[in-house]
Amino acid sequence: xxxxxxxxxxxxxxxxxxxxxxxxxxxxxxxxxxxxxxxxxxxxxxxxxxxxxxxxxxxxxxxxxxxxxxxxxxxxxxxxxxxxxxxxxxxxxxxxxxxxxxxxxxxxxxxxxxxxxxxxxxxxxxxxxxxxxxxxxxxxxxxxxxxxxxxxxxxxxxxxxxxxxxxxxxxxxxxxxxxxxxxxxxxxxxxxxxxxxxxxxxxxxxxxxxxxxxxxxxxxxxxxxxxxxxxxxxxxxxxxxxxxxxxxxxxxxxxxxxxxxxxxxxxx
Amino acid sequence: xxxxxxxxxxxxxxxxxxxxxxxxxxxxxxxxxxxxxxxxxxxxxxxxxxxxxxxxxxxxxxxxxxxxxxxxxxxxxxxxxxxxxxxxxxxxxxxxxxxxxxxxxxxxxxxxxxxxxxxx
Numbered sequence: 001x002x003x004x005x006x007x008x009x010x011x012x013x014x015x016x017x018x019x020x021x022x023x024x025x026x027x028x029x030x031x032x033x034x035x036x037x038x039x040x041x042x043x044x045x046x047x048x049x050x051x052x053x054x055x056x057x058x059x060x061x062x063x064x065x066x067x068x069x070x071x072x073x074x075x076x077x078x079x080x081x082x083x084x085x086x087x088x089x090x091x092x093x094x095x096x097x098x099x100x101x102x103x104x105x106x107x108x109x110x111x112x113x114x115x116x117x118x119x120x121x122x123x124x125x126x127x128x129x130x131x132x133x134x135x136x137x138x139x140x141x142x143x144x145x146x147x148x149x150x151x152x153x154x155x156x157x158x159x160x161x162x163x164x165x166x167x168x169x170x171x172x173x174x175x176x177x178x179x180x181x182x183x184x185x186x187x188x189x190x191x192x193x194x195x196x197x198x199x200x201x202x203x204x205x206x207x208x209x210x211x212x213x214x215x216x217x218x219x220x221x222x223x224x225x226x227x228x229x230x231x232x233x234x235x236x237x238x239x240x241x242x243x244x245x246x247x248x249x250x251x252x253x254x255x256x257x258x259x260x261x262x263x264x265x266x267x268x
Numbered sequence: 269x270x271x272x273x274x275x276x277x278x279x280x281x282x283x284x285x286x287x288x289x290x291x292x293x294x295x296x297x298x299x300x301x302x303x304x305x306x307x308x309x310x311x312x313x314x315x316x317x318x319x320x321x322x323x324x325x326x327x328x329x330x331x332x333x334x335x336x337x338x339x340x341x342x343x344x345x346x347x348x349x350x351x352x353x354x355x356x357x358x359x360x361x362x363x364x365x366x367x368x369x370x371x372x373x374x375x376x377x378x379x380x381x382x383x384x385x386x387x388x
Contacts, residue, residue: 008310011307011309013304013305014305069297070293073293073296073297073300073301074291074293074296076300077291077296077299077300090304090305091299091300091303091304091305092304092305092307093300093301093302093303093304093305093306093307094300094301094304095309096305096307096309097309097310098309098310099310103309103310107307107309111307115305118305129295203298204298206294206298252291252292252295255299258299258300258303258304259299259303261303261304261305262305
């Protein structure tokens with residue numbers, strides 16, 4: 001006889017007065033049907049998940065298993081996008097798993113103020129991501145020491161050694177200069193985009209190994225826009241691109257406002 | 269609704285990138301794992317575990333072999349990424365500071381990260 005499943009509750013996000021009925025066709029991270037938990041005037045969108053896979057040990061295994069991790073995060077994101085279409089939604093970070101609905105209710109009650117403010121902050125707004133890359137100059141091949149001209153006695157001529165070092169220094173400073181230019185353009189671009197948005201955030205660059213990309217990621221920013229201002233923002237990014245000719249610019253969006261759920265003092 | 273990556277200025281189109289419409293996993297990972305509301309549930313995987321896993325997994329998302337073929341292996345020497353790594357002689361102190369813009373802090377541009385990526 002099969003063991004009964006021990007279920008936990010996975011939280012996808014929090015909104016206000018969300019009806020689960022339109023989510024009937026959407027499945028959660030464990031293939032489960034989505035449902036809601038209401039408390040303190042807030043609604044959490046949740047799903048019941050098997051703790052064998054989504055409890056502490058199961059999660060730790062999954063986070064270390066790339067295909068499983070990818071499936072989980074993509075599904076979590078898809079659910080948040082589906083819920084966002086129904087109303088303002090504050091995405092939950094992965095993982096957020098409770099033993100039962102009562103735990104979720106307690107969370108909503110205890111954090112009612114913060115959650116309500118966050119819902120308000122994302123209401124009618126979208127996030128757009130802008131990443132910019134600089135192109136490092138090709139690395140010149142180092143001089144072959146065997147080809148350094150030598151004196152009759154076989155020792156390298158000092159003048160040639162100096163020339164070699166000068167070459168290396170020139171290559172390093174060309175690289176530094178390219179990087180400085182890219183960073184300056186990225187800083188200018190970010191400032192301009194912040195002025196076009198309600199709020200902006202600067203994030204750690206994604207690691208170069210993420211895409212096998214040889215370029216420098218010099219900007220990884222998020223910008224919060226009113227829904228109806230998104231078209232104008234896209235146009236702004238396109239318009240600004242030529243004046244940042246040393247950057248390759250990528251625009252992603254619209255995203256549910258993951259990057260703007262926490263208040264930041266003095267945010268633009 | 270997918271979140272496509274749009275190259276804004278194709279004249280500087282990235283090396284080795286095909287135009288794609290599916291959402292980049294790295295873009296999803298950094299949002300789902302690093303941003304969004306921090307709700308501490310009953311089931312805990314320690315945050316330190318997650319932080320380290322997040323970093324490690326970001327590296328794994330792309331083929332690490334591909335990165336190495338391109339001569340990119342700086343993460344193996346970056347103490348921020350691997351506690352067992354030792355800083356190399358040519359790295360100045362500034363190169364070792366990670367940028368701190370996780371989850372919404374406004375901070376300076378990632379000069380440190382950019383510097384850390386390539387040897388001079």
